[in-house]
Structures are given as C-alpha cells and as structure tokens.
Amino acid sequence: MSTTDTRESIMSVARSMVQAHGYNALSFRELAKAVGVKSASVHYHFPTKADLAAALAQRYTEDASAFLEELLDSDQGLAASFAAYTAIFRAALESDNRMCLWGIMAAEHDDLPETVRIEVDKFSLLNVRWLTRLLAREIKKPNLVAIKQKALAIFAAIEGAQLLARGRGDIKVYDQIIATYRASGLLA
C-alpha cells in the first residue's frame, strides 16, 4: 500500500468516526486498528490529533464548497435549491445516524485546538455565505443585512433539526421539522 493510500485511508476512516462520535471520542488506537496500522503510524502522517482533525475539517469544507458551487450554478429555483441543500444534511443521518462534521464539532467548540476551531468555523461561514447568495439572487433590491441574518437562521435551524433527529434516532423527525420550517416561511 502506498503512502497516499494509507494517508487517505486514515482520513476516510477518521472522518467517518468523527461524524459518529466527535473529536474528543476519536481514538488514535481505534483508528489505527480500523486502518490496519499501529497508532504511531497515524502520528507519522498526522503528528497530533489536532493536525488530523484540522485536515478533516478543511477537506470537509472543500468538498462542501465544490458541491454547493455546482448547485448554485445549476440555477434551479429557490424551492429546489433548498430541497437539495437540506438533503445534504439528511444524507449524514442516513449514514448510520451520523452528523454533519460541523454540527458535532460545534458542540465541542470550546475544547477544540485552535487550528481545528479555525477550520470548523470556515464551514459555517461558507454555508451562511452560500445561503446569502442563494437568497439574494431571488430579490431585485436585496437588503443584504436582513438576508444574511436569514441565512444564519436557516443554517442554525437545519443543524438543530439534525441534532434533534439524531437524538431521536428517527430520520422522519428531520423531515417533519424541515417541512415545518418550510410551512412557517423560514425556508422560502
């Protein structure tokens, strides 16, 4: 197995573990066992747990950015765009009741090493910026302050929906909450 493969295996398995259990609960020994190396080898590729987590968060934001950019380019209507957007967070729950990497690490926010916190924060900034662009596109004379606040509220509400649905272990709870947001006018 080449270096790149091992490194990629570590990132892939670690990402899945963090989305299930968070940063604190991530164990280098368990991770190493799942990958098939010794924990000291993980340290060879990522000197500290902070280095690994920061790399995970950075990659996660990059992937999200690419996906969202394409979604905006496809130039669908607002309703279809919201549906595609909320489906991303639904997909995490479908994957063994996992969470968005941001959602689970946001709860640990004050414990995260600074390098990790910085990368995690970039994900929420990206999402709010993207939602702002999506909302602004629909309006002739957009009030950017009000739109940015709405974008912030939408992101917060969706993360909250994921948190609650995960706690209940029931993806229908997520769907119901999103539907209620739509009916109340938050997602519109």
Place this chain on the structure above:
Amino acid sequence: MSTTDTRESIMSVARSMVQAHGYNALSFRELAKAVGVKSASVHYHFPTKADLAAALAQRYTEDASAFLEELLDSDQGLAASFAAYTAIFRAALESDNRMCLWGIMAAEHDDLPETVRIEVDKFSLLNVRWLTRLLAREIKKPNLVAIKQKALAIFAAIEGAQLLARGRGDIKVYDQIIATYRASGLLA
C-alpha cells in the same frame, strides 16, 4: 463538610463542566480537584461517570420542569412566553458561553451510556410537550399533530441557534437568529 454538601458540590461543579465541555471531556480527576477531594471520593458518591451524568441530566430536567410549569401557570401571552422561554437558553450562553445540557450531550448521543441517554431524552420530550401545551392553549380547535410538529421545530431551531451562537462566541448571533425566527413566523 457533610456528605450532602460534598455530593451537591460534585453535582454543581460537574454540571457546569458538562455544560462547558460535554460528557466525554468530563474528567473525574479534574472534577475532584475542583471540588477539593480525590477522584476515588467522587466514585464513592457516583460509582461511575454514567451514574453522575444520569443524575445531572435528571436534576436538569427536574429544574427545567419546575420552571416551565410556573411559566405556563403565570398565563402570559404567547409572545411573552416565547420571550421567557428563549431567554433560558440565552442564559446558558451568558454563563461563559456554556450550552444547554441537552444540546451538548445530544451531539454525543450515540456515545452516551444508555442510562444517561434515557435521562437526556427526557429533557427534549419535556420541552416539546411544554411547547405543545403552550401552542395549543392559544387555539380553539387545535390540530394536535400539526402543533406537536411545530413544537418540535421550535425546540430544534432554538438549540441550533444556541449551537451556532456558541461557535461564534457572540450572543448577539443568538438574538439575531431568534429575531429572525420570530419574523418568519416560526415563533408565533
């Protein structure tokens, strides 16, 4: 210092620590040091970390229940009741950027010992039930299914607002998001 005092000290300090760092990050040794005993003494009062966390969650739900019951009895209007309700979650942020005990432990939900998870779940059930009663009171012929879904959405949205505001380390973010919920019709 009597037994009760030590036990209460442990619970009080632990609650504060969990609201800041979550279940996984809670250390019996750190907790013991803050209380002024040895970690083995903490185990005398709470045999395992799960026992302590379950007791914390139970107490937290009891306290919330008493407060919410009084709020409902005071029979204020919907707007005032929502204001008082959202202020509870704001207060946690005011206290050194802490979180609602449910919010931070919900992120760790799948890692929690079962006895803890059961107590944590009771908190969300209590809140959704309370919000359902609040909403139903205002309507002559309430559609209970729709109202319960709205209650679920409100709780999720508020927890999400707290999560995001905490990440930003800015309580104004919480206020703005709540205001946006109100403007969109979710909190009404």
Place this chain on the structure above:
DNA sequence: ACCTGAACACCGTTCAAGT
C-alpha cells in the same frame, strides 16, 4: 520514506485500607 515497540503522563475504575 514509512512503520513500530516501548515509554511517558494522562484517563475511568476498582479495592483494600484507613478514619
């Protein structure tokens, strides 16, 4: 270049021993 065994100070937990 990549991996590992052994050591370090931490952790929750247990238990015999103290008062």
Place this chain on the structure above:
DNA sequence: ACCTGAACACCGTTCAAGT
C-alpha cells in the same frame, strides 16, 4: 459513613530503532 493510595487497562504523544 466517608475518604484515599495504589493498581489496572486505557488514552495521545514521543522517540529511538527498525526496514
């Protein structure tokens, strides 16, 4: 009844040693 020191198997991390 309440507390503690010492031990256990864990943890992230380091580092000299292997290929």
